[in-house]
Amino acid sequence: MTNIRVIQPSWDIPKHIQAFTTLRTGGESLFPFDSLNLGDHVGDDPIAVANNRKRLLLSQNLPNPPIYLTQTHSTRVITLPYSGDNLEADAVYTHQPNQVCLVMTADCLPVLFCNKEGTEVAAAHAGWRGLCDGILEETVKKFQSLASEISVWLAPAISQKAFQVGDDVREQFCDVDPQAISAFKADPNEKGKYFADLYQLATQRLNTLGITQISGGEHCTYSEKNKFFSYRRDGQTGRMASLIWIKPQI
Secondary structure, three states, rough: OOOOOOOOOOOOOOOEEEEEEEOOOOOOOOOOOOOOOOOOOOOOOOHHHHHHHHHHHHOOOOOOOOOOOOOOOOOOOOEEEOOOOOOOOOOEEEEOOOOEEEEEEEOEEEEEEEEEOOOOEEEEEHHHHHHHOOOOHHHOOOOOOOOEEEEEOOOOOOOOOHOEEEEHHHHHHHHHHHHHHHHEOOOOOOOOEEEOOOOHHHHHHHHHHHOEEEEOOOOOOOOOOOOOOOHHHHHHOOEEEEEEOOOOOO
């Protein structure tokens, strides 16, 4: 099977940690889900989605089939291995090898976490609502390590230049953290509208927690159409996945 293309983080973590974000190419879904759509909730052919997930599993040598969450912009985090039946969550944490933490996005911000020793990892889906409500904080609470020993990669998301929001969104962030105001730029063409920087908002929240080793944040899912799905750009579209897991140390 031909390897699918992925984006790997550039960060200083132990070599036995595996992490990446998929691109939209390399699958078998048809327009408008072309082609490596991994979301089974967007109206795509279920057989194509299942085959794309199998392709991800085999092409990237995943140690186990990952759990695909039902993401609802909540602040719920589940720990793997997970034996329950409630998959409504927006982050996944584990301290065990071969447990794949996965979140899906198409503009929202995927955030991957790893502690210094490479014994704890997590993945979070941070849309503006989950980010505002505290999904990153709830994910970090799962870690036994100190926040200062956690590294974070901000995987591909919509950039500030393409993410217009209303004043209500700005106010909600500023009510929680006044410094958030610096992450919003007024839209000169539309009164009461702002361009929000998810990468900056996430960095502010992580810094407040004591996490300073942060990388990524250079992509824009909206403008890089050949690489990424974008809900805001296309409406009906597919989903990428961001994954992280611990390989057993021999």
